[in-house]
Amino acid sequence: MPETSTEKSATLYRMVMTDHMCPFGLKSKDLLERQGYSVDDIHLTSREAVDEFKAMHSVKTTPQTFIDGERVGGFDDLSAYFGNEVKSEDATTYQPVIALFSTAALMAIAITWVSMGTAFSGRTIEWFISVSMVLLGLQKLQDVERFATMFLNYDLLAQRWVRYGYIYPFVETGAGILMMAGALTWLSAPAALVVASIGAVSVFKAVYIDKRELKCACVGGDSKVPLGFVSLTENLMMIGMAIWMLSKL
Incomplete structure (x- = not known):
């Protein structure tokens, strides 16, 4: 950790061109200022200036921060200098699903409030699950090709019928939308039940029987x-929702 002093200053070299402003340069400046540093913010305004700076300091990237005359490095190096953990791009994280399910819960409450004038009712759970299905489906639909490729690592049906990986996101999203509306339950509930049952068995086999360490395509x-x-959990929620909707027919 750096020593604290009454006046702290740093010099930051970052790329600021007409057609490009380096986002990591802005993040470095913000981090320094939040740490109480006075920043001498030096702009590299041309490709020639950038190349000259890199050659002078034997570095491959910008921005570069200097504190007390010593080069700290780029944004990741600066974060580490202040004791912040720098996560690897390949590091596992639950942040996406936490954000998704939290948003789905808030949306379900909002729908309940608008339609029923109360924050919670029996239908709130139904809307939470159906909204979650739609949001999860949308994540997959952003890049169906990449989803289908990752899905092949563990889904038992996709491994036998590759095209199933391309169909799955549309089934999940469509079933979720129909369940939100309470429409065509005779179609949406069985569809969700089938794909979720296959998914649950596939995940259980891959993780708990075969003990494989994989990334989830969810x-x-x-x-x-x-x-x-x-x-x-995603698949069990869909199974429970499908059975519940079928029981209401």
């Missing part, structure tokens, strides 16, 4: 969420 093809409890 929030799209670039997911860093580990395959396991979250994936199984």
Whole structure:
């Protein structure tokens, strides 16, 4: 950790061009200012200036921060200098699913309030699950190709019929929308029940029987969420919702 002093100053070299402003330069400046530093913010305004700076200091990237005349480095180096954990791009995280399910819960409460004039009712759970299905489906639909490729790692039906991986996001999203509206339950509930049952069995086999460490395709093809409890919960929620909707027919 750096020593604290009454006046702290740093020099920041960052790329600021007409057609490009480096976002990591802005993040470095913001971090320094939040740490109480007075920043000498030096702009590199041309490609020639950038190349000259890199050659002079034997660095490959900008921005670069200097504190007390010593080069700290880029934004990740600066974050580490102040004791902040720098996460790897490949590190597993549950942040996407936490954000998604939290948003789904708030949306379900909002729908309940608008339609029933109360914050919670029996239908709030139904809307929470159906909204979650739609949001999860949208994550997959952003890049169906990448989702289908990741899905092949563990889904038993997709491994036998590759095209199923391309169909699944549309089934999940469509079933969720129909369940939100309470329409065509005879179609949406069985569809959700079938795909979720296959998914639950596939996840259980891959994680708890085969003991494989995989990334979950539940929030799209670039997911860093580990395959396991979250994936199984997603499928069990869909199964429960489908059975409940069928029981109401």
